[in-house]
Amino acid sequence: MHTVKLSLGERSYDIEIGANLDEAGARLQGLCLGRKMAVVTNPTVKGLYGGRLIESLKAGGFLVMSIEIPDGEQYKNLDWVNSIYTALLINSFDRKSALVALGGGVIGDLTGFAAATFMRGVPFVQVPTTLLAMVDSSVGGKTGVNHPMGKNMIGAFYQPKKVLMDLSVLRGLPREELLSGMAEVIKYGVIRDAAFFDYLEKNREKILSLDPDALEYVVRRSCEIKAEVVSKDEREGGLRAVLNFGHTVGHAIETAENYRMRHGYAVAVGMVYASRLAHKTGLCGAAVPERVEHLVRSYNLPSDLSALGRKPAVAALMDTMQLDKKAEGGKVKFVLPKRIGEVVITKEWDEGALRDILKS
């Protein structure tokens, strides 16, 4: 097992990579949690891992109930957060009672927001079960739900007390889910670590066959980079925005297509497009978008919108980007690569070039 520490003063916590689900109850001792605990999950994940986790928590002395949210991004909304509040109140939860998010990004974001806002904040623990949640959403304290007018428009910065990752659960993950997570992994290489990008180019087969050592390295390095960025800028005053590489266009695609495309797939397209935009804006050579596109494709991720069947209208994508949370005064900030391993955050980008790229 490998522990990555996210350093945020009194809100610091451990990300335990390679922890065994059956040890969860023991691993949550010493965090000053109350006895009552609610595991929030969806029916699919509950069927696979709910029993093991709940047994382990009970063995650790906790009184455990479970709360089920239907499976899907469309349930990541305020109504389902409210259903969590109601369940907690019916069961007399208090301010020390903890929520445990068992699932992917939808469950983690929704549960985190419920924990942030129930009684003005109760402790919570992330137990991510997808690669995407392990390398991205479970780490760093962004919680929230969608509004019909935009993704993650409602939320809070709220850190978990611990993140427990049992890598063996990735063996049960559908292929597309695994690939979706790889898009975020590739992102870390582009934004902060050229050597990691090389590693991903050279170890494709090991990673995709879920070689345990390769998988642990991929998750660990991703979490290290995210933890480093978040510890320097928790609330996205500046640096943290680098994590949005590929997400500006990616979110616009998701919104315009009503989440028909997987998050990681949309981010993959977004990374390729942002790299092309960087090149056309004169920030980097042609080799950068070529290498990004090649790596994305080698992990069977889409590099353009042809996978959608019909393309969303360019105007609709541009409009959606202007509504993005990261937009300020109507001008979108893009994260653009200068080279593999280094990006800049900039409002200076060529709008005509972006339209051409979206059309192509």
Added chain:
Amino acid sequence: MHTVKLSLGERSYDIEIGANLDEAGARLQGLCLGRKMAVVTNPTVKGLYGGRLIESLKAGGFLVMSIEIPDGEQYKNLDWVNSIYTALLINSFDRKSALVALGGGVIGDLTGFAAATFMRGVPFVQVPTTLLAMVDSSVGGKTGVNHPMGKNMIGAFYQPKKVLMDLSVLRGLPREELLSGMAEVIKYGVIRDAAFFDYLEKNREKILSLDPDALEYVVRRSCEIKAEVVSKDEREGGLRAVLNFGHTVGHAIETAENYRMRHGYAVAVGMVYASRLAHKTGLCGAAVPERVEHLVRSYNLPSDLSALGRKPAVAALMDTMQLDKKAEGGKVKFVLPKRIGEVVITKEWDEGALRDILKS
């Protein structure tokens, strides 16, 4: 004008007591707010002060829209928070756009929670228009809404960027609203300042006739005490709980009676009952509940439940207290006076005595 500073590191802010509504636009310069601003208010307050505030903000260079919430505690819920999100999204608000709460506690709590959770947090300013909001809810960063199963069960700790108090608006306040605020003022004397309690005993007429100097002193001293307590314990890990003196029984009355009784009136009864409980538990002499009851009555506030017509059942009140956010492991912590000016927070109180007091 008198400024009380609430010291919380980078989240510190000024409480400007005696600021003129017509200067609001100028007073919000230099806070790094975006240009867009939404004034959240209710129809009554908007009719009285909305025009002046909005004109002043426009004169300060802000683009101002207003959002109306119907008047009443029953609208302090998640549905109305959602209506604020929708209005902000329709008007393309971004992360720097500010919310301005113009109204009493309901507007302040609801607007603060919307600000805390829209795009994971946007700046907000409090412009309280009731005495209760000035001396209590607008200061200290408790935001939130009610759940059908309990008051303020959904919320966040989120500090405003500034609190602007124009004391002249109190002249337009209904008498019962002013008295309701006085209950919280009396609270500060009991918990932290015997000399202030004396002042309230001796200056009843001046205060109730809204003598400007007396009013400024009452608001200032209340804000100073609250700011001192909150700066030492923002998230209610310990000391801040002293502010809940009178609120344990008070909240139970409000919940059991579905908010038919004004907050300050319920707190007044709660303070008298808590003082009696302190005496019966052996913490203080009989003079303490007597002085508290006398002062409460002298401000025309209720000292028992006879004002309700029929009394709520003792069992219902006891049950509701157990659901209180401050309860931990099912045992309610009471704030009980040792003498005027000093309280203790304790789980050691006589349950039989409390039942007798509630019955009497």
